[in-house]
Amino acid sequence: MGYSQKTFSDNASTIGLVGIIGSLSAITLTTARDGIIKRGEDQNKHMNEMNTKILETISGQLADIQSQLDLSNPNGSLFQMNKKIDGVEASLNKKIDGVETRLTQKIDGVEMRLIHAIQINTQKIEQNGDDIKKFKFNKENSEELFLGQQVNLIRGPHDLQLNGHIRPTNLVGHIFRVESWKRVWGLIILL
Incomplete structure (x- = not known):
């Protein structure tokens, strides 16, 4: 069996074509792989950036909450709330003190009037006692x-x-x- 010149040439062309196709396939696969890796890296980078932003936002919110709850911060909500409570308490104490003072004055006034009335009646009794x-x-x-x-x-x-x-x-x-x-x-x- 012998190969004809044409058959050999066809086979060589076929082998060459297969080689070229193989090379192109390898290049395509490599490019595709590189593209996938690049996209993965980009996605990872994007996810990392998003995670960083989320963490920064959460950290900022936590810091703001801590600042609001910090009693040493005069602009904080808790400080302002305590200030209002202290103001209400002081106002109530002042009102209670005022009521107590007025009640004490009224009681003292009643006591003084009673003592005065008793003294007057005692004097009358003593004066009248001489006439009995x-x-x-x-x-x-x-x-x-x-x-x-x-x-x-x-x-x-x-x-x-x-x-x-x-x-x-x-x-x-x-x-x-x-x-x-x-x-x-x-x-x-x-x-």
């Missing part, structure tokens, strides 16, 4: 009564006629003011 005459109802001392005098009945052997009515001697110990009087058979008649 204690005596026994009998014929001998009944004439000692005088108009306007207060009488404290200690003991009365006779019934007492008061305002036209006969009263038994159980009125002993009571104080009467003599408006007018006269003695009838040893009885004192208070009219």
